[in-house]
Every structure is written in structure tokens, then in C-alpha cells.
Amino acid sequence: MNAESGKSILVKTADEMEQYVRTCCSTPTNMMSGSYYDVHLRFVEDYALKIAPHFGAAPGLVRIAAITHDLGAITDYPALAQHHLTGADITSKLLEGKIPDSGIAVIADAIRNHNMPVRTGSPEAIALSHADGLSKFDSPVYWICYAWKRKFDSFGESVKWYESLLAACYAAMDPEVRKLVDGKYEAAKEIIAAAEGGMR
Numbered sequence: 266m267n268a269e270s271g272k273s274i275l276v277k278t279a280d281e282m283e284q285y286v287r288t289c290c291s292t293p294t295n296m297m298s299g300s301y302y303d304v305h306l307r308f309v310e311d312y313a314l315k316i317a318p319h320f321g322a323a324p325g326l327v328r329i330a331a332i333t334h335d336l337g338a339i340t341d342y343p344a345l346a347q348h349h350l351t352g353a354d355i356t357s358k359l360l361e362g363k364i365p366d367s368g369i370a371v372i373a374d375a376i377r378n379h380n381m382p383v384r385t386g387s388p389e390a391i392a393l394s395h396a397d398g399l400s401k402f403d404s405p406v407y408w409i410c411y412a413w414k415r416k417f418d419s420f421g422e423s424v425k426w427y428e429s430l431l432a433a434c435y436a437a438m439d440p441e442v443r444k445l446v447d448g449k450y451e452a453a454k455e456i457i458a459a460a461e462g463g464m465r
Contacts, residue, residue, distance in 0.1 A: 275325030278363045282332045285359065289339050296342035296415060297335070304407040305400055306332060312396035316442055320395075322388035326368055330375040330393045333359070342415075353377045382437040395442050398434035402449040405456045424460045427453075 290301045298304070313331040317324045337352030338345050353373040360369045375393040378386055382398040385391070401408060405427065412423035431453055435443055 272325060274364060275329065275368070278360065279325065279328045279332060281363075282329055282356075282359065286332055286336065286339070289336065294342075295339050297339055298407070298411070300407075301335075301339065304404045306335065308400035308403045309334065309393075309396045312399040312445070313392055315445070316395055316399075317388075317392050319439070319442060320388045320392045322392040323371070326371050327375070327389050327392050327396075329360070329364075330356075330372045330379075330389060331396055333372070334376045334379050334393060334397065349377050349380050382434060382439070384437075384439060391439075395438055398438055399442070399446050401430055401434055402446040402453055405453045409456075409460065420460070424457055428457050 286306065287302050289295060290297070290306075291299050295301065310328060310331040313322075313327045314324055316322075317327045333356040334352055335348065336355045337348030337350065340355065341348070341351055344351055353376040356376055357369050357373045360372065371387060371389050374387055375390040378390040379394045379397045381394060383391055383394045408430070409420075409423050409427050412426045413420050416426065417423045431450065435446075435450060
């Protein structure tokens with residue numbers, strides 16, 4: 266397989282995975298919300314492709330990993346704590362026979378390590394984990410409401426959870442990469458302050 270045909274196979278596979286994941290997002294059993302692709306996954310995909318060169322990651326593999334990284338959460342929410350592991354397994358099975366086994370292994374490893382930005386591991390794992398972290402700054406209202414609906418009994422706890430999540434992601438990121446969300450971080454802080462002010 267030459268480089269050009271390998272690239273076209275990755276593009277075709279990524280497009281197929283996008284359609285599959287969008288379908289999964291639209292099912293009633295998806296507890297992450299029917300709009301999850303648009304409020305989270307598309308941001309992860311965009312960031313992953315943007316920062317792949319910075320980490321020396323293969324864009325085609327990173328794109329597939331970004332699209333599929335939360336399949337464990339989308340298809341089996343009760344096992345959310347292990348979604349990075351179940352998601353890697355689900356994605357590996359979906360990709361069998363579509364791309365080389367070596368590519369599947371890279372994607373699965375990236376998914377297993379995406380929960381927080383990491384600075385060690387494969388370039389693809391580092392890129393995906395950073396892209397997932399960056400995406401948390403794009404939809405503050407979604408993440409606060411998600412936490413309130415699915416994780417906590419009070420709105421205040423949900424706001425605090427989101428505030429802590431952003432701080433942890435930002436601190437863990439590569440200093441150059443986190444510059445991409447400096448403005449969004451400030452905007453998110455304003456939303457958090459407004460939410461906290463509304464509770465007083």
C-alpha cells in the first residue's frame with residue numbers, strides 16, 4: 266500500500282466512523298445528549314487535526330481516534346468510569362479489516378489515554394488527550410448542564426466540577442498548545458462567575 270492510497274483509506278474510514286458515531290449519538294440510550302457530536306466530538310476532531318503537527322502525530326489516525334474516543338460513554342454510560350477502555354475495545358472491533366492492525370493499535374492506545382492531557386506516550390495519544398482537554402473550553406453551558414443532570418444533585422456542585430475540570434486540563438497541557446484556548450478560558454471563567462453569582 267503506497268502512502269497516497271493509505272491516506273485515502275484513512276479518510277474513507279474516518280468518514281464512515283463519523284457517520285456511525287453520529288448515529289450512536291442520536292439513539293435514545295445515549296446519555297451524553299443527542300447533540301454530543303456537535304457540542305464535543307467535532308471540537309476534539311478539529312483540535313486534534315490542528316495540533317497533530319505540533320506533536321508529530323499522524324493526522325489520519327488522530328482524526329479517527331478523535332471521532333471515536335467517547336464511544337464507550339455514548340454506548341454504555343453506566344460504565345462511564347471505564348469508557349476510555351471500553352471505547353478502545355469498541356473502536357478496535359469497528360476498525361478490523363478497514364485499516365492496518367498497526368494503525369488500529371495506535372488509535373486504541375490513544376483512546377485508552379485520552380481522559381486528561383498527557384505529555385508522554387505516542388504522539389497520537391498526546392495529541393488526542395490534548396484535543397479532548399482543549400474541547401472542554403468550547404461548550405461551558407453544555408458541560409455544566411451535563412454535570413448537573415448526570416453527576417450531581419446541585420447546580421453549584423456542577424459549576425465547581427466544571428471549574429476544577431478546566432483548571433486541571435489547562436495545567437496539564439503543553440504550554441504552546443494551551444494558548445489556543447486562553448481567550449476561551451477567560452470567557453468560561455466569566456460564565457462560571459456569573460453562575461456562581463446567580464446562586465448567591
